Amino acid sequence: MDKILSNDIQKDHQEYVLTSWSKQLGILPKVMTKAEGVFFWDEEGRKYFDMSSQLVYTNVGHQHPKLLEAFKHIGEIPLSSPGFASASKSALAKKIIELAPNNMQKVFFTCGGAESNDHAIKIAKMVTGRYKIFSRYRSYHGATFGAGNLTGENRRLSAEPGIPGFVKFDIPYLYREAIDFSSEEQATEFYLKRLQQQILYEGPNTIAAIFIEPIPGSNGVIIPPKGYLEGVRTLCDEFGILMVCDEVMSGFGRTGKMFAVDHYDFEPDMITFAKGITSGYAPLGGVIVSNQIASYFDDHPLMTGLTYSGHTMCTQIGLETLKIYEEEKLIDNAYKVGKVLAERLEQLLSYSIVGEVRHLGLFAAVELVKDKTTREPLIQYGLDYGQDPVRLMNKFISMLLKKGFYTYSHESSIIIAPPLVITVDELNEAMDIFENVIQEFEKLINQPKFASV
Template identity: 55%
Template sequence: MNGKEVIENHKKYNLQSWSVQGSLDPKAIEKTDNIYLWDYDGNRYTDMSAQLVNMNLGHGNKEIGEAIKKQVDQFCFIAPSYAAESRSKLAKKVIQLMPDNMGKVFFTNAGADANENAIKIARMYTGRNKVMSRYRSYHGSSFGAGNLTGEPRRFPLEPGIPGFIKFFDPYVYREKIHFDSEEEAGTYYVEKLREQILYEGADRIAAIVMETITGSNGVIIPPKNYLPGVRKLCDEYGIVMICDEVMAGFGRTGKMFAFENFDVKPDIVTFAKGITCGYVQLGGVAVSSEIAAYFDDHLLSCGLTYSGHPLACAAGNACVDYYETHHILDHVNEVGAVLGEILEQLKKKYQIVGDVRYIGLFSAIELVKDRKTREPLVPYGRDPEGKMGKIIKMLEERGFMTYSHENMILIAPPLIITEQQLREEMEKMDEVLKIADETMR
């Protein structure tokens, strides 16, 4: 098929996610390599969002591909009730990457069903039914994970499941209160959460679920003392602390897991994306030794046909090895520092840039109509004039491929991007922000 035929068939036979189907204008990609994509006309694009912030190790990684081929030659599938080498190896590697309180892994197919099973495990373990999560969160679009989600993508699932409670994010940039210090802000948000826990009935809450660092909803980085404060609340009230590391995990923040930036040990960690970097789909739920021991004599009522799929686990083993042998975390911290400097320069140059947030190679640019009032460039949940779409289109025309959410532009390239590549691409961002600053405020 040529590119035109690929697009025609895509539009005729595929239902594309998060899209009005009649207005689709997809690109047909013929090949990929490293951080680049090529369409059928030979145009090159740079993947500045690592697709869906999952292709941490880039496109065409031969070490991952060879590991998958080797597993194909051995066998492609064996049910979860059998022990398989790739599955056993990866479970051990994941636990060894985790804090010393973690015990076992339940493998899933992706991030959404990792979160589904995490809250199910927490409810079975505690005997409680309520689950708390934040408004500016995305945990998946399946029914349970969609109810866990706080942003507008939960609306088609409503009326929702009883017992799913929302609380506010530590979103300091948008807070009406002035804080004299980061510590004061963190204490404020923890105490507001405590208040809500008491109103909901602390003995009824099974889990508090948080994206350790909020992802698509704006890369919201909490104050340093926030997560330790939530950890203390969970300990005080017997609540399971679940960190959703689906997007932020596996090196994205310069640590293997984002919670390591805050010196906390969760009870449950969900992961996906960077565990296999998109080569074969895989997710998982890592649970503490205490929770794992509970299921030694209680039924674990969780099951998936493809739990710990051998091909996915082979890819996962290769990815974990690659992170370590190629010193990816060191690289992320080095190049991430450059990204931070560039973002701060853009904030100084353009009034349309209200805030920039970054950690490692995980960042967002928040756009505003007015920097003093902090009015978002587009209203929450709506973009009536298509402003964000126009900005993303201008970036695409320059070969800079990413996506926006609300009034935020996400910048989260593959973790293998070089400083030179990053600087080349951020010059394109500079050009587009200049135009937007002059025409859209």
């Protein structure tokens, strides 16, 4: 693509497109002019490692030839309303149930992550006859009104005043916890006791569901302490509450297993998904429901729906994507390369600005601090890349970009979640860049000009 065309695209974007989560003035979005595997190129011809898989979805990599081919052969009649059966919708639902935990039975298809969570909220209310919905601080569940109200960070605020009965509880974020627990198990016990009390204070018979990202993604890949998720399951069972796991980001191989819940010893009542099901090549999401929930709707109407639920274009791309995961053994690759990523990340702890590294498979975050002893974060809570008046995170991200490492950050954490097709050599090359930027940034913020901010 020539430079003049790219400039026109950027100019028209600035003039006519509203960009999410941003002040509009001064935005100069990149134009992706070429992409392949773990790489993409911008309008200046600069090449980048896509180390966040865009918004953590390009799992099979950019421009996968089999998916491009699948688009050319969308064989089925593309439009049949949700009441019709179609070959790809039936086959995809069947396949997802085969891959999901054993207790899962049926899929309700949506067009993305937030819509999936909105529908899971409604399903939980229908099935239990209760109205309260618990979710956690430091979670992101989407931007629609329902999912926005589930969300436990400042991206919720534009959806407030919120929906009555939406209650937040604390996440075990041990690095930023005031209590110094002697073990993960002790932390688990503490948080579960607190949650149990909160359930009692709120009235257990009013609570329909607890929503949890098993591993919160955009809030910094926060790994739960041992036994925590299983403990939440036990509390849900005790009080007749449904447990919904939001696997929009963590699902489909990101963590080195098909679903993040597969790392643990429990089964949720619902799993919401999107992103990885089509690797982002088509807008598809859904809610996977347990056999108990599925049978509830045998003789109760499912009072929800979407024009594009199970759109055949998306379900065909979903099927093809799942085939690629299998044929190219991408989940195994995420596990294998994830081990190398883990080693590289742990080595970064020797730098004074690296507070904590968190990782599972190819799902990771590096949390930067101003002071390792006090754990003072690089930027304050509630500020984000682009909103930080001191622009420290902007600086860090732009240093990465200049060297060809593309990703994004949230507060003081940088997300590292490359496409699952990445090789060990590619990962090492990208992490060399990352480490080099850490070294340069460490020197930079120790200069008097930055030391005082």
